Amino acid sequence: MYDLCIIGSGAGAGPVALELCQAGFKVLILEKGPWKKRNEFFKDEIALCRRSSLTPRLDKQQHVIEEFIDGKWSATPTSVSGRDFWNGSMVGGSTNLMSGYFHRLKPNDFKLLTKYGEIKGANVVDWPLEYQELEPYYRKVEHVVGVSGKVVKHPFLEPRSEDDFPYPPTIENPFTQWFDTKCLEKRLTPIPTPRAVLPCSVGERKGCEYAGYCGSYGCATGAKGSSREALLNEALKTGNLTIQANSFVKRLHSHQRKVLSAEYCDLQGKSQKVEAKLFVVAAQAIESCRLLLNSANKFFPQGLANNSGQVGKNLIFSAGGSGGGTFEYDDFNAEKVKNLKDIGPFFNRSLQDWYEIKIENKALKGGTVDFLFEHNNAVARAKSVLNEDLVWGDALKSKLLKRFKAQRILNFEIFCDWLPTDDTLVTLDPKIKDVWGMPVAKIRLGAHTHDITIGETLANKCQSLLKSMGAKDIYASISSSPPPNLVAGGCRFGVDPKESVLDTNCKAHELDNLYVTDGSFMPTGGSVPFTWTIYANAFRVADEIIKSKILLKDNN
Amino acid sequence: MKLNRRHFFSLSALVTVGIVYYFKGKKVTLFDDKTQVILATASHLYPSSVLGFGSKEVHFSSYLAFVLADERIAKEDRTFLLNGGTWIEETTIEIYKRSFLQLNHDEKEQLLKKVTGFEWGYNYINYLLTYIFEAIFSAPIYGSNIDKIGWKWSGHNPGSPQPQKKSDIIYV
Numbered sequence: 001m002y003d004l005c006i007i008g009s010g011a012g013a014g015p016v017a018l019e020l021c022q023a024g025f026k027v028l029i030l031e032k033g034p035w036k037k038r039n040e041f042f043k044d045e046i047a048l049c050r051r052s053s054l055t056p057r058l059d060k061q062q063h064v065i066e067e068f069i070d071g072k073w074s075a076t077p078t079s080v081s082g083r084d085f086w087n088g089s090m091v092g093g094s095t096n097l098m099s100g101y102f103h104r105l106k107p108n109d110f111k112l113l114t115k116y117g118e119i120k121g122a123n124v125v126d127w128p129l130e131y132q133e134l135e136p137y138y139r140k141v142e143h144v145v146g147v148s149g150k151v152v153k154h155p156f157l158e159p160r161s162e163d164d165f166p167y168p169p170t171i172e173n174p175f176t177q178w179f180d181t182k183c184l185e186k187r188l189t190p191i192p193t194p195r196a197v198l199p200c201s202v203g204e205r206k207g208c209e210y211a212g213y214c215g216s217y218g219c220a221t222g223a224k225g226s227s228r229e230a231l232l233n234e235a236l237k238t239g240n241l242t243i244q245a246n247s248f249v250k251r252l253h254s255h256q257r258k259v260l261s262a263e264y265c266d267l268q269g270k271s272q273k274v275e276a277k278l279f280v281v282a283a284q285a286i287e288s289c290r291l292l293l294n295s296a297n298k299f300f301p302q303g304l305a306n307n308s309g310q311v312g313k314n315l316i317f318s319a320g321g322s323g324g325g326t327f328e329y330d331d332f333n334a335e336k337v338k339n340l341k342d343i344g345p346f347f348n349r350s351l352q353d354w355y356e357i358k359i360e361n362k363a364l365k366g367g368t369v370d371f372l373f374e375h376n377n378a379v380a381r382a383k384s385v386l387n388e389d390l391v392w393g394d395a396l397k398s399k400l401l402k403r404f405k406a407q408r409i410l411n412f413e414i415f416c417d418w419l420p421t422d423d424t425l426v427t428l429d430p431k432i433k434d435v436w437g438m439p440v441a442k443i444r445l446g447a448h449t450h451d452i453t454i455g456e457t458l459a460n461k462c463q464s465l466l467k468s469m470g471a472k473d474i475y476a477s478i479s480s481s482p483p484p485n486l487v488a489g490g491c492r493f494g495v496d497p498k499e500s501v502l503d504t505n506c507k508a509h510e511l512d513n514l515y516v517t518d519g520s521f522m523p524t525g526g527s528v529p530f531t532w533t534i535y536a537n538a539f540r541v542a543d544e545i546i547k548s549k550i551l552l553k554d555n556n
Numbered sequence: 557m558k559l560n561r562r563h564f565f566s567l568s569a570l571v572t573v574g575i576v577y578y579f580k581g582k583k584v585t586l587f588d589d590k591t592q593v594i595l596a597t598a599s600h601l602y603p604s605s606v607l608g609f610g611s612k613e614v615h616f617s618s619y620l621a622f623v624l625a626d627e628r629i630a631k632e633d634r635t636f637l638l639n640g641g642t643w644i645e646e647t648t649i650e651i652y653k654r655s656f657l658q659l660n661h662d663e664k665e666q667l668l669k670k671v672t673g674f675e676w677g678y679n680y681i682n683y684l685l686t687y688i689f690e691a692i693f694s695a696p697i698y699g700s701n702i703d704k705i706g707w708k709w710s711g712h713n714p715g716s717p718q719p720q721k722k723s724d725i726i727y728v
Contacts (some may be wrong), residue, residue: 036726040724040726041726042695042717042718042719042724042726043714043715043716043717043718044695044718044719044724044725044726045693045694045714046690046694046695046698046725047719047725047726047727048726050690051626051628051629051727052628053628053726053727054726057627057628058630059630059631082630209716211715211716212713212715213715217715220716220717343713343715376712376713376715378689378692378693378707378710378712378714379686379689379690379693379694382689382692382693383686383689386682386685390672390678390681390682390685392600392601392602392668392681392685393600393601393602393603393605394605394606394607396601396602396685397602397605397607397608398607400710401607401710404710404711404712405710405711
C-alpha cells in the first residue's frame with residue numbers, strides 16, 4: 001500500500017509529491033494524460049495549438065457548458081460547440097503549457113469581504129488564513145520552482161521576506177524602454193513581470209533559450225517551472241515516487257470517515273484499484289469537483305465530502321479580458337523597428353498600479369495587467385487577416401506580407417477577481433458520459449456584472465497607454481466569457497463545514513484522509529494568475545500533512 | 557437544368573495521378589474528383605504570382621492528405637472539407653454546365669465570389685484558407701512548406717527545436 005495517492009500531477013500535486021517523497025513516504029501519482037519528456041516538446045504549432053494534441057479529444061472527453069441565453073439556461077456539449085475547457089492533460093498538467101506569469105496574491109486578497117464589503121449577488125468571503133501565513137511558501141516557490149524577476153516598489157507591492165527574487169529577470173526586449181518611458185510619464189510603475197522561467201541553467205534544467213514560444217508550448221530546455229520539471233523530476237530522485245501515466249481515476253471509494261481506494265482505468269482500459277493511507281485530489285478545479293461528485297456512495301449520497309452540498313459551488317475564473325495595439329514599422333525609427341522584429345526576448349512588463357481603483361469615490365478591487373507581444377504562432381497571425389475581409393489571391397498575400405513584415409502587436413491581459421456567484425458552478429451532466437462511461441462535468445457560467453465594470457475600467461487605461469506609445473488599431477475585449485486555463489474554486493476551504501468543503505489545511509471536513517490541493521480551495525481568486533498561489537498552498541499543505549503525523553500514525 | 561451527380565462525374569476532368577499519404581498507418585489517396593476540385597479551388601485562392609509562391613508550390617496537396625487522415629480534426633470538419641469540393645462543383649455545373657476544373661481564371665473568380673454569398677460558401681472558403689495557411693506555416697515534416705518556403709517568404713521565425721521526423725509530431 002502506498003502512503004499517499006495523488007490524483008493529478010500539476011501545480012497542486014507537484015509540491016505535495018516532492019515534500020512527502022523527501023520526507024520518506026511512498027507516493028503514487030495517477031495521471032490521466034501521457035508522460036511527455038523535455039525532448040518530446042517541439043515548437044510545433046500544428047500539433048500543440050491547431051490540434052490541441054496535449055488535451056483530450058472532445059469526442060471522447062468533453063464538458064457541457066451552461067449559459068444564460070435569451071432568458072433561460074441553455075446547455076451545450078463542447079463536442080458540439082468545439083469550445084475546449086481542457087488545459088493540458090499530461091504529467092505536469094497545464095503547468096507544462098503555461099506562460100509562467102507569476103504574481104503573488106496581496107494581503108487585501110485574503111480579506112476581500114472585510115476590506116471592500118459585500119457586493120450584492122456575490123458570495124465573497126475572507127480566506128481563513130492571512131497573507132503572512134502563505135508568504136514563506138511563496139518564497140519557497142521562488143527558490144524551488146524558480147521564479148525570475150526584479151522587485152520594484154509600488155503602492156501595492158506585497159510584503160516580502162526577501163528583498164528580491166532568487167533569479168534575475170529573463171532577457172527583455174529593449175522596446176520595453178519605450179513602454180517604461182510612457183508609463184513614467186503617466187506616473188505608473190512598470191514592473192518586470194516575475195516569471196517561472198529560469199534565465200540561467202540550474203542543475204539539470206537549462207536556462208531559457210528565448211525561442212519566442214512559451215505559452216501553449218512545452219519547454220524544451222526545462223527552464224519553465226512546470227510541476228514536472230521543477231518538482232516531479234526531483235521527487236523521482238528520492239526513489240519514493242511512482243508516476244502512473246494514462247490512468248484515469250473514475251471514483252474514490254470510502255467509508256464514513258476514510259477514503260479506502262482509487263478506482264482507475266489504465267491505458268488498456270482495464271479497471272484497477274489502488275489503496276493508500278492518504279489521498280490528495282489535484283486534477284484541476286473542474287475535474288476535482290467532478291471526481292468527488294462521481295464518487296457518491298451510501299455515506300456521501302451527494303458526492304464524496306459533499307454532505308454540505310458545497311462541492312462544485314463558487315467556481316471562479318480570472319475575470320477581465322485582453323486587448324492590444326499594432327505598431328507599424330513605418331511609424332518608428334530603425335532602432336525601435338529592429339527591436340520590434342526580435343521575437344526572442346520577453347516583453348515582460350506588468351502594471352499593478354490599479355490593483356485598487358476608485359469608482360464614484362468608492363474603493364474597489366482592481367487588477368493586474370500583463371503586457372506581452374502577440375504570440376508568434378504563424379497560423380493564428382495569418383488567420384487574423386481574414387477577420388476584416390475574406391480576400392484571396394494577391395490581395396490576401398499583400399495582407400499577409402504586411403502582417404508578418406511590417407508590424408507587430410503588443411497585447412495586454414487583464415486579471416481581475418471573478419466574483420463567486422450562485423451561478424458559476426460544476427455539477428454532473430445527467431446524460432453525457434466520457435469514454436470511460438463516467439458522467440462529464442456540466443459547468444454553469446454566470447459572471448457578475450461587477451467583473452465587467454472593473455475589466456472595462458482597466459482596459460480603458462491600457463488603451464490610453466498604448467495610444468501614447470503610438471500604437472494603432474487599439475482594441476479591447478472585456479467579456480464574461482471565462483478563460484478556461486485560469487480556473488479555481490469549487491471546493492472552498494473555510495472554518496465552517498456547512499459553508500465549505502475543506503478545512504484551513506485543505507483536508508476535507510468530512511474525511512480524515514482526503515486533501516484537495518489544486519486551485520479548488522480558493523474562495524476568491526485575487527487579481528492575478530493563480531499558479532503561484534496553487535504551488536505555494538500545496539507546499540503549505542504538504543507541511544501540514546507531515547506535521548500532522550497522520551501517515552506515521554497509520555504506520556503504527 | 558440542375559445536373560445530377562452522374563453528369564457531374566462525366567463532366568469532371570478526373571486526374572488519375574493519386575497522392576498517397578500515411579498517417580498512423582492509415583492510407584489516404586487523393587485522386588478522386590472532389591479532392592481535385594478542392595485543390596483547384598486552393599490554387600485559385602492562393603495562386604503563384606509576383607508576390608510569391610502558390611498552393612501548388614507549397615505542396616498543399618500533401619498537406620491536405622495529412623488533414624483528411626488526421627483524427628484530431630473532428631470527422632464532421634473533415635467531411636465539410638470534402639463536401640465543400642462537391643458543393644463548389646455542383647454550383648459550377650449548375651451555372652456553367654461544366655466542371656470547376658474546366659473554368660478559366662475569370663470564371664473561377666466569379667464562381668467563388670458567388671459562393672461566398674452563401675453561408676456555407678463563406679465558411680468553406682475561410683476554412684480552406686485556414687488549411688492553406690497551415691500548409692504554408694507548418695513544419696516541413698507535415699509534407700508541405702518544403703525547404704521552408706513559407707517561413708522564408710514571410711520572414712517567420714518558427715522557433716526551435718522543430719519536429720524533424722514523423723515520430724516527433726507529438727500525437728502521431
